[in-house]
Amino acid sequence: MSDYLSVSSLTKYLKLKFDRDPYLERVYLTGQVSNFRKRPKHQYFSLKDEKAVIQATMWAGAFKNLGFELEEGMKINVIGRIQLYEPSGAYSIVIEKAEPDGIGALAIQFEQLKKKLTEAGYFDSRHKQALPRFVKKIGVITSPSGAVIRDIITTVSRRFPGVDILLFPTKVQGDGASQEIVENIRLANQRKDLDLLIVGRGGGSIEDLWAFNEENVVEAIFESHLPIISSVGHETDTTLADFVADQRAATPTAAAELATPITKSDVLASLQDRQNRLYQASRQLIIRRQERLDKLMSSVIFRQPERLYDGHLQKLDRLSQRLEQLTRERLTQKKQAEQLVFQRLKSFDLKGQVSYFKEKVRQQERLLLSHMSNHYDNKLARFEKAQDALLSLDTTRIVARGYAIVRQEDTILESVQTLTKGDQISIQLRDGQIDAEVKDVRK
Numbered sequence: 001m002s003d004y005l006s007v008s009s010l011t012k013y014l015k016l017k018f019d020r021d022p023y024l025e026r027v028y029l030t031g032q033v034s035n036f037r038k039r040p041k042h043q044y045f046s047l048k049d050e051k052a053v054i055q056a057t058m059w060a061g062a063f064k065n066l067g068f069e070l071e072e073g074m075k076i077n078v079i080g081r082i083q084l085y086e087p088s089g090a091y092s093i094v095i096e097k098a099e100p101d102g103i104g105a106l107a108i109q110f111e112q113l114k115k116k117l118t119e120a121g122y123f124d125s126r127h128k129q130a131l132p133r134f135v136k137k138i139g140v141i142t143s144p145s146g147a148v149i150r151d152i153i154t155t156v157s158r159r160f161p162g163v164d165i166l167l168f169p170t171k172v173q174g175d176g177a178s179q180e181i182v183e184n185i186r187l188a189n190q191r192k193d194l195d196l197l198i199v200g201r202g203g204g205s206i207e208d209l210w211a212f213n214e215e216n217v218v219e220a221i222f223e224s225h226l227p228i229i230s231s232v233g234h235e236t237d238t239t240l241a242d243f244v245a246d247q248r249a250a251t252p253t254a255a256a257e258l259a260t261p262i263t264k265s266d267v268l269a270s271l272q273d274r275q276n277r278l279y280q281a282s283r284q285l286i287i288r289r290q291e292r293l294d295k296l297m298s299s300v301i302f303r304q305p306e307r308l309y310d311g312h313l314q315k316l317d318r319l320s321q322r323l324e325q326l327t328r329e330r331l332t333q334k335k336q337a338e339q340l341v342f343q344r345l346k347s348f349d350l351k352g353q354v355s356y357f358k359e360k361v362r363q364q365e366r367l368l369l370s371h372m373s374n375h376y377d378n379k380l381a382r383f384e385k386a387q388d389a390l391l392s393l394d395t396t397r398i399v400a401r402g403y404a405i406v407r408q409e410d411t412i413l414e415s416v417q418t419l420t421k422g423d424q425i426s427i428q429l430r431d432g433q434i435d436a437e438v439k440d441v442r443k
Helices: 007-020 060-064 105-119 147-159 177-189 215-223 240-244 252-259 264-297 307-346 350-392 395-400
Strands: 027-034 043-048 053-058 075-085 090-100 137-142 164-169 196-201 228-232 405-408 424-429 432-437
Touching: 007 075, 027 053, 060 090, 105 215, 105 240, 137 147, 137 177, 147 164, 147 196, 147 252, 164 177, 177 196, 177 215, 196 252, 215 240, 228 240, 228 252, 395 405, 395 424
Parallel strands: 053 090, 137 164, 137 196, 196 228
Antiparallel strands: 027 043, 027 075, 043 053, 075 090, 405 424, 424 432
């Protein structure tokens, strides 16, 4: 039996072999992600090819720094170490670093973030702001030592001298670049004297331009109330800042041209053209008005002005005659009405009516006095009855007739039910009060 090993002994031996084998300390594998379901912290899934499968583990720290989103079926290259888990005897690879196979991690991260922001509506055209036609001051967020600011200054000065340019010196690549870009965009939005912003830098690799693909930069551009022109990299370079900006320019020169869509010479030429058109329009208007004045001056009205009011005089005569006729008719009607009223007054027996109403008043007075006397008698009788009722309730009158009132602690007793032997009571009589103690209670 000494030749037989226990399962745990064999597994422990194999684990030592795995742990001490230098070829298993750092393994480079290519495989397809399988059975992946994102977990809150550590990730557990499989890597497979056409003939085999190996379990994979990625601790939370490594997964957080992955730089792209793992997806089911994605082919990846990983670096890790092989370990054996004693309780189950299964071996797996602990992944320390991973990247997509055949394409850079940044490219995958770019596409995944682009998809996320597109679905969130950051790139919708309805959010784009129109660029102003005339600007007084342009803010530029870029490196102070690059060619971008020089090209913008040269182009703006050539196209529209007098436009001010305010540079926000900004780190445009490397650690902390995205945070500086965000801070300067927000700083520019706090100013009241800027008309628009140009955000940009020169060309470079995807790593060099990556600050303009960071989500915080995209959000800052999206939230800006100032219109923003993005000019990042060369014409073939594309960043997420280009998608979210209100306008995208292939070069800094093109950005300066977009910021000044109309040159100073164009404005001067337009003003000269408008001045000429205004002069010609005014001249034609004066000519037409002069011709109209000449025509009016030669009209018959000005030669014989009395013809203007001939018709009005005739109308005035007709209206005067009409007014006189209506006045006479109205006066006749009033006189007839007056005669009618006078006749009715003459036929009216005024003395008889006065006597009738005097008698009626006397009758009403007698009736009123009778009603008042009856009402007073009724009220007096009710008062005396109420007075007698109140007097019958007067305790002093009850006691005066030989009765007594028994109280216990200021409460009038109505029954022996509430008394017990030894209780203190008071008895009120007609001429005084007796304090007593209950010796016995008989019901």
